[in-house]
Amino acid sequence: MSNAPTALAFPRPLGDPELETLFQKARALRAPADPETPEPGEGRIFVSIAAFRDPECQKTLVELFEKAARPERISVGLVWQHDPVEDAAYFDLQPARRDQVREMRLDWRDSLGVCWARFLAQAMWRGEEFYLQIDSHMKFEAGWDEILIEDLRACPSDKPLLTMTPPPYLTPGDTLSDLHPGILRTDGFLEDGSIRFTGLWLQEPLQRAVRLPFLLAGALFGYGRTIADVPYDPYACFSTEEISYALRLYTHGFDVFAAPRRTMWHQYKRDNRVKRGAAPDARYTQRMGAWTTRAFHRFNHSTGHTLVLDAPVLVDLDLFGLGEARTLAQYEAYTGIDFRFKRVTEDCVRARFVPDVETIAQFEVPVLDDPAERRPALVEAEEMLLREALAAWETPRLVEELVTLIIEFDRHRAARVDGAPQARLQPDREKLIADFSTWDRYALACTLAKLSYAVHLMNAVKAAAESAGAPPRDGVAAAG
Structure with missing residues (x-):
């Protein structure tokens, strides 16, 4: 690890001065337990959390440390997008290892989305050997840290990542599902031109790490060098997040695997999520709308759907673009996704990029099998x-x-x-x-x-x- 990177860095300042200022601020943050200079990070785990007005966030931090086999090796990079008055009660519950949390607090009205926040969280990485990216509403299995490290090291790849499809937990009551994580599939492109993924939960755990072309951004585990090699694109948006990052990782030579064992649960139905009222902040809505529009143009340019020449759309794309280890063409051949014309093959929708998918999971595909459903745009194999x-x-x-x-x-x-x-x-x-x-x-x-x-x-x-x-x-x- 002596020659391994110990911080996220770029060869030049970012093209967005406001983002560059926040990036440098995040890089400089220290938790009370942090040494002044990064130490060798063997065995340590950096946990990235982007929280948006989430009443579950502090509970997630408590669970993260309490359920770890070795909580002393965990450091957290938390980007808290909150209202300093309305959300004050969310901070009442404090984890016992609060001094291992590097935290950036921002007014939610200044937020520019989940990818922007995850990028700032990555900026708090200080050379830890492992990297866990989660959402701010999670529960954990006892010994989750040892399970993930063991399963990651068993992956047949030089650049592996594990993605989890966490089964649900429900609030109030924190009822945990007894299902196990499985694989990911897609129903094809949506009307807005994005493509989203669905996790398939299993009755029994997988017997091996299954290679996937997709990932879930809220449950991702790999080596810390992933942050330095393929940092999050802060100019992306929620709708383009997972496909953009999966494609970038693939073209940089990384392999994503479905985690074979359950280590966490995810709150999907957030009944206790804060409500911002019928009239959200107008400036926030306008800024987010412009940011999202630019993100779609950026995604379409990167995937060959359209040619964009506008400099604001292409800002810092040399830092957050596709890699050279594999090509877009290879990813399309692997997945059955046609980015240029926004289509997918039937095999893609049926998750046949996993060769023995029928032996792993039995599932219905309504968009293909139910005449009442709207079929996605298909391309023949x-x-x-x-x-x-x-x-x-x-x-x-x-x-x-x-x-x-x-x-x-x-x-x-x-x-x-x-x-x-x-x-x-x-x-x-x-x-x-x-x-x-x-x-x-x-x-x-x-x-x-x-x-x-x-x-x-x-x-x-x-x-x-x-x-x-x-x-x-x-x-x-x-x-x-």
């Missing part, structure tokens, strides 16, 4: 395989095939309307070639795969119609 193959082509070949296909589509369109006046767009081949030659190669492969597969479907319909005796229609030549 064959198109994704075609995209994977085309990604190996060089740019000139991709451009030539794409331009040829577009011109063929135009000819086909004109034929369908029987040569009506102005039916053809008559695209300029040389101009198209010049335009597409400026595209990213993978963007060309994705677009060519989509159009080529559309041609395949059109030609299949044409062949079926002709075999049924319908008058022949003009076909389109596929790329190849």
Whole structure:
């Protein structure tokens, strides 16, 4: 550990001066039990908590220390977004090891979301060997720290992380579920363009650490170096948080595994959560709206859905972008997610990125199996395989095939309307070639795969119609 990083640092100041000020303030925070300079962090655990007006937060801190096998090795980085008057009672309950908590208190009206807060919490890391990120409404299994360390070390990866799908606990009464954590799945993209994950709880614990492409941000455990290697993007937002971080970790060479054993519970139905009334702070609402809008543009740019040139959207993306150990294309092939056109394969929705998922969990997928449910935008596995193959082509070949296909589509369109006046767009081949030659190669492969597969479907319909005796229609030549 002598050469391991002991703090989160960047080669230059952050592009947002206000954020840079808060970052440096968080880095300088010390708990009463902290030494002046970081010590070797072998065996120590840094726990990141971002709390937003949460009456469970202090209870979570008490549980965290009381249920640990070795509470003396735990340090907490807590970002408390609160109202100094209305929320004062939440601080009455104090953990016995309060001197091991590094705490930044901020007025909730100044908050810019969960990713912003988690980033500031990471800034309080001081070289601890392990890193646990949780929400502020959790209960813990006795000996949770030893269980997580043992399970992490058993993962077959040089850069492992464990993600938990904590079963629920209910308040009042703190009733704990007897279910066990399982794996994660998704129902595809939502109307706003985000993609969220659902945890599957199990009757019996997993027998091994199962590799996953997704994670839950409120229950994540890994080595402390993860903070230095892939720090949280403070410019992300709640809706893009988990998919953005999972993709960034993957492209930086990290592997996420489903934790095989239960170590914690999560409060999902927060009946005792503070209410801000019918008229929340207008300035907070406006700032959060602008921050969230920018986060979506940033996410869409990073995943190839759109090209963004606005500097405020791209601020510090060199510090919080994708890695170079693996590619976006590899992640899409692994998961069955098509970020460019916001679609998913059926295998993705059925969690078949886990090869033996049927032996692990039996579950229903209403968005696919219930006709009353709205189906997600799906992409056929064959198109994704075609995209994977085309990604190996060089740019000139991709451009030539794409331009040829577009011109063929135009000819086909004109034929369908029987040569009506102005039916053809008559695209300029040389101009198209010049335009597409400026595209990213993978963007060309994705677009060519989509159009080529559309041609395949059109030609299949044409062949079926002709075999049924319908008058022949003009076909389109596929790329190849």
